[in-house]
Amino acid sequence: xxTSPYRVDVRDLMHRAGEMREKSLAFDVPEQLGxxxxxxxxxxxxxxxxxxxxxxxxILVSATVVTTAVGDCVRCLDRVELPLEVEFQEVFxxxxxxxxxxxxxDNHVDCEPVVRDAVVLSLxxxxxCRPDCPGLDPETGERLADHPERKPREIIDxxxxxxxxxxxETTDGTD
Numbered sequence: 001x002x003t004s005p006y007r008v009d010v011r012d013l014m015h016r017a018g019e020m021r022e023k024s025l026a027f028d029v030p031e032q033l034g035x036x037x038x039x040x041x042x043x044x045x046x047x048x049x050x051x052x053x054x055x056x057x058x059i060l061v062s063a064t065v066v067t068t069a070v071g072d073c074v075r076c077l078d079r080v081e082l083p084l085e086v087e088f089q090e091v092f093x094x095x096x097x098x099x100x101x102x103x104x105x106d107n108h109v110d111c112e113p114v115v116r117d118a119v120v121l122s123l124x125x126x127x128x129c130r131p132d133c134p135g136l137d138p139e140t141g142e143r144l145a146d147h148p149e150r151k152p153r154e155i156i157d158x159x160x161x162x163x164x165x166x167x168x169e170t171t172d173g174t175d
Contacts, residue, residue, distance in 0.1 A: 038071030075135035
């Protein structure tokens with residue numbers, strides 16, 4: 001079974017409260033992170049700066065994750081690359097009986113589920129190429145950013161067409 005690049009040896013910190021060390025991991029993402037409009041594709045470089053601290057009940061892992069997510073702008077469908085920087089902090093308990101989500105296994109901590117959760121939760125639901133992206137013309141499908149002088153024609157719902165000619169009557173100020 002191949003070892004995970006997210007796996008970190010903590011043998012030197014186990015049961016040594018107050019001990020601390022830092023470690024940096026850099027590798028290509030073995031599996032895609034996310035399954036929505038924006039993802040971190042397999043093979044994308046990822047950097048994880050870890051701070052590992054020994055505690056009485058386990059190992060405290062604090063980390064900063066840096067990578068790049070890619071997807072499509074939800075307004076104009078252009079390709080979007082989003083730099084991501086995510087931080088997390090998690091305790092890996094020595095005993096599975098403790099009330100912690102993660103445990104130390106075979107003198108190692110596996111940061112993959114924590115990194116995956118932190119990265120996926122930081123991905124935007126509706127990414128845009130820029131905040132003022134005008135999107136696509138609803139009639140022609142052309143990008144409005146390529147034709148800034150053209151404004152999309154306002155299409156009136158046929159159910160409201162009878163009101164189109166209606167003009168508000170002016171009153172003399174009495175209700």
